[in-house]
Amino acid sequence: MGHNYSRPLTPGQKLERLLERIPPSWHIRIExxxxxxxxxxxxxxxxxxxxxxxxxxxxxxxxxxxxxxxxTLLA
Known part of the structure; x- marks a missing residue:
């Protein structure tokens, strides 16, 4: 029986996915x-x-x- 489990995203992949979703006009600060x-x-x-x-x-x-x-503040 085959299973198709997805792997959790690595922190780098998760960060990349978030940066693609956040509009380019937004200010981003991580510290x-x-x-x-x-x-x-x-x-x-x-x-x-x-x-x-x-x-x-x-x-x-x-x-x-x-x-x-x-x-949600945009709404």
Whole structure:
């Protein structure tokens, strides 16, 4: 019996997929404070403030969090 399981995305693949979905006009900022393991990100449309992501162990997870928070602000 064959199975067709999909593999989870690597952090690099996830980051690439997110950057393709976020409009090119949006501002994107990903940062990690010196001495800390967690990342945070901010992505927002021009003229908007936007919300920072929650701290995340991976930059792609942080970017996904801020994208989910701020894409609804456009509506």
């Amino acid at each position: 990690r404070q010196a001495g800390e393991a967690d990342w945070r990100a901010l992505a927002h449309a021009p003229g908007q403030e936007g919300q920072w992501s929650a701290p995340a162990a991976d930059p792609a997870d942080a970017l996904e969090d801020t994208w989910r928070r701020n894409r």
